[in-house]
Amino acid sequence: xxxxxxxCNSESSEFYxxxxxxxxxxxxxxxxFLHNNxxxxxxxxxxxxxxxxxxxxxxxxxxxxxxxxAEIESRYSPLHQGLDFGSGKSSAISHILRSKNFDITEYDPxxxxxxxxxxxxxxxxxxxxxxxxxxxxxxxxxxxxxLLKPSGELICMTDLYSPSINFETxxxxxxxxxxxxxxxxxxxxxxxxxxxxxxxxLRRRIIFTK
Numbered sequence: 017x018x019x020x021x022x023x024c025n026s027e028s029s030e031f032y033x034x035x036x037x038x039x040x041x042x043x044x045x046x047x048x049f050l051h052n053n054x055x056x057x058x059x060x061x062x063x064x065x066x067x068x069x070x071x072x073x074x075x076x077x078x079x080x081x082x083x084x085x086a087e088i089e090s091r092y093s094p095l096h097q098g099l100d101f102g103s104g105k106s107s108a109i110s111h112i113l114r115s116k117n118f119d120i121t122e123y124d125p126x127x128x129x130x131x132x133x134x135x136x137x138x139x140x141x142x143x144x145x146x147x148x149x150x151x152x153x154x155x156x157x158x159x160x161x162x163l164l165k166p167s168g169e170l171i172c173m174t175d176l177y178s179p180s181i182n183f184e185t186x187x188x189x190x191x192x193x194x195x196x197x198x199x200x201x202x203x204x205x206x207x208x209x210x211x212x213x214x215x216x217x218l219r220r221r222i223i224f225t226k
Contacts, residue, residue, distance in 0.1 A: 019040055019049075019051065021040075021042035021049065022047070022049055022150075022151070022152060022153055023042065023153040023154050023157075023196070023202070023205075023206075024044050024154070024205065024209070025154070026042050026044035026045065027042075027043050028040035028041060028042050028043060028049075029041060031183070032048075032184070034184075036054075037054065038050070039051070039197070042202075045201065045202050045205035045206075046199045046202050047153070047196060047198060047199070047202045047205075048177055048197035048198075048199065049196050049197070050194075050196075055195055056192055056193060061126075061193055064192065065104065065105075065126055065127075070104060070105075070106050078111075078112060080108075081108045081109050081144050081173070083218075083219070083220060083221040084142050084144050084171050084221065085108075085109055085142075087171055087221065087223070088118070088140060088142065088171065089116065089118075091140070092118070092139060092140055094116070094118050096118075096119065097119050097121070098113065098119065098120040098121070098139060098140045098142065099120065099122075099123060099133065099136075099138040099141045100120055100123070100142045100144075101123050101124075101141050101142065101143050101146060101160065101163075102123070102143060102145075102146030102149070103124045103127070103128055104127055105124070105126075105127040105128075107122060109144055110122050120142075121133050121136075121138075134159070134163065136163070137162075137163055137164060137165045137168070138163055138164060138165060138168060139164075139165055139169075140169045140170075140171060141160055141163060141164060141168070141170045142171050143160070143170060143171065143173070144173045145174060146172070146174075147174050147196065147198065148174050148175075148188075148193075148194045148195070148196050148198070149194065149195065149196075150196050151195060153196055157206055158210065161210045161211065161212070164226040165226070166226060167213075167225065167226060168225075168226045169224065169225050169226070170212075170223070170224040170225075170226075171223050172221070172222040172223070173220050173221055173222070174220060175188040175197075176198050176199060176203070176222075177197050177199050178199065178200065198222075203215050203217060203222055203224075207224060211226075212224040212225055212226060
């Protein structure tokens, strides 16, 4: 049985089916999403995230997040206010930027659940390897848009799917917490639906401008 898209609520069709996974693709926004029944329960999801051994002092980890930190450093200054949304329990992004006196606030529903962080607006929001974990992407993108100041930027990093990728052998779908896979068409839909003025994509880096 097909399921409604969690982003735009449109009809979907089956995209990929194996013994362990079922993914659908939306007929409107082209979001690829995991069957609801295969999503991890909250406690299991937390256990999975808690296994992450991301050391913010590790140069390899710092290099991994550099598409976001370099973008922020080139476009903003310590006078601007930023949000590290979905920061996890140890954020290299926040560590790097704070070492250069940037003003950045962390928020994570599991590890830094600070509701006050969601009651301000920001010049930029970093969202590194986060949007693929959204169980309710329409709600989350609505929130992120509302947290941006006028002309603010939502700077994301994720793997986009394209037809040139063999989905069956693609590593990115194998993480059980990756419940939403985005495409170029999905990014275009998000830009138009939420009222972003622009969407700039360079490899794994996606910038939505308010």
